[in-house]
Amino acid sequence: MTTLRIKRITTELLDIPIKRPHQFSTEKVAVKSFVLIRMELSNGVVGIGEGTTPGIWWNGESVETMKLVIDRYAVPLLLEENPVYIEKLMQKLNRQIRANPFAKAIVEIALFDALGKMYDVPVHQLLGGLHLEKIPVRWALASGTPEGDIEEAIGHVGAGRYADFKTKSGKESPDDDALRNIRIAEGIRGRSSIGIDPNGSWDKVTVMKWMDAFFEAGIDFLEQPLPPEDIRGLAQLAAMKKVPIMADESLATVQDALRLAEEKAADIFSLKIHKSGGMKNTVRIAGIAQAAGISCFGGTSLESSIGTAACVHAYASIPNLDYGSELFGPDWLADDPVKNPLTIKDGSILVPDGPGLGVELDEEKVEKYRREEKGVLTR
Ligand SMILES: [Mg+2]
Secondary structure, eight states, rough: OOOOOOOEEEEEEEEEEEEEEESSSSEEEEEEEEEEEEEETTTOOOOEEEOOOOOOHHOOHHHHHHHIIIIIIIIHHHHSOOTOOHHHHHHHHHHOSSSSHHHHHHHHHHHHHHHHHHHHHHHHTTOOOSOSSSEEEEEOOOOSHHHHHHHHHHHHHHTTSSSSSSOOOSSSSSSHHHHHHHHHHHHTTTTTOOOEOTTSSSOHHHHHHHHHHHHHTOOOOOOSSSSTTHHHHHHHHHHOOOOOEEETTOOOHHHHHHHHHHHTEEEEEEETTTTTTTTHHHHHHHHHHHHHHHEEEOOOOOOOHHHHHHHHHHHHOOOTTTBOOOOOOOHBSSSBBBSOOOOEETTTTOOSSSBBBBBBHHHHHHHHBBOOOOSSSOO
């Protein structure tokens, strides 16, 4: 029997429209861009993976940088290698390519998808087995006005679609943001609740000033209220023991997780498979959280059903996902490049049980949304 090898790896960019423009703290987006990877093994099995970022502002990577890092630097390190040595291959990438966790995660997803298909098991079985069959999903309210957000939240709760929500902040002044969020929380009180994500745009004094009001309004968590580097500030907010503090941008590597735990700077970790360089690192981070008594939340970079499936497999395999997830990407996009999109039902996303990621590419849609490369460096 000949040894199994990675024979071919290709990447392409897809631009998929979203249903409603989404306001982040720094920009508004109407189209979401993705890197799609295909990894073909010598036995004919093809693994797929996907990556996207909220924007280059988030951690410095974009779909264009991810594609370039994979094509030019990762592919030569992977071709002709045996894919069963996932850990060894990821360490090889880590040694030879510094940082770029989103690009590395895309590669890892394709490796796991290929092996899952080959062994005829879903990826969560390769990550240690299932803990949850479905994961609660929070929808992000981003209509632009408190009244619109209240109406949208109540509509979702009434229809049984989503039970809880998140808001984005950072576009207005911190004080105006705080007031807006309190209005939304009070407007849906008794029926639902919100967590607030200012993407690091608030300051400590403002948060301290509003903390009691947030607590009184029943706000579930404050996600990354301070800039990513301000670990001491997060620890001071967590020490107030009012609204739980969630770390998102402050948390990427396993070392970040350890530091946040040691400094008591977070009550909740927002996990994201791409920022941490893959599903396996994400499971490791959840282990550190578990040891430190920190809860986990299943974060998203708003992937399609491909990347979201990878998130679901990782998150469904960890025991301390106490705050559910925000895996609403497939519902937020106007289209999905797979034939069998993930199901979000009664406020929860179901874990796919097919081999690998459990999603199948729709080639017509890939063709439709593929970006024409103009003057972009390709192999
Ligand atoms: Mg966040």
